[in-house]
Amino acid sequence: MSKTKYVTQFCTTCGRESKMEIIGAVVGAENKVWFRCTRCHHSMMIDQVNHQKGHDNVIKINREECINYSPEKIFEVGTAIYHTDWDDMGKVKSKEKTSSGANAIWVEFEKSGIKKLIENLQLAD
Ligand SMILES: [Zn+2]
Incomplete structure (x- = not known):
């Protein structure tokens, strides 16, 4: 006891x-x-409700930590990225391989929300 x-x-x-x-x-x-x-x-x-709840969803990303997004790059889950066209910062939440064989990342942006972006894009010539 x-x-x-x-x-x-x-x-x-x-x-x-x-x-x-x-x-x-x-x-x-x-x-x-x-x-x-x-x-x-x-x-x-x-x-005994945890009053800290609700703060977990707030994304805190420093602009200096972000990698500028570019479709040819490869990103790891958890990487902070910056989308220059949207002027928005986000974090890579998961990765996906599309049916067409392309690689995609799901990114949670501070302003735009969750977006799917292309990564590791093979430029045809
Ligand atoms: Zn009493």
């Missing part, structure tokens, strides 16, 4: 911050945890 853990939480029954015993996670709801107030012995479910 592991030692009982305690946290300080606001108890709505006591109307003040109290020492709470962590009983355990709520089955089927990973973000919710049962607590029991050591003062009034009232149990309550507390949502």
Whole structure:
């Protein structure tokens, strides 16, 4: 048996911050945890939502890190690229080989969103 853990939480029954015993996670709801107030012995479910969420989608790319996009170049997944025509920066999310044998990359651009671009283009002469 592991030692009982305690946290300080606001108890709505006591109307003040109290020492709470962590009983355990709520089955089927990973973000919710049962607590029991050591003062009034009232149990309550507390949502442990990660408030950091939402920031993950923000792309932070430095212009200096970007490789200028050109269809003849080959790009790796995760590479930051800059599209000169669109004046937009993005990151390579995945790669694809089209049915015609051409190579393509899926890029998430800051302004334009997700776009498919040609890479490793073989110039016919
Ligand atoms: Zn209480």
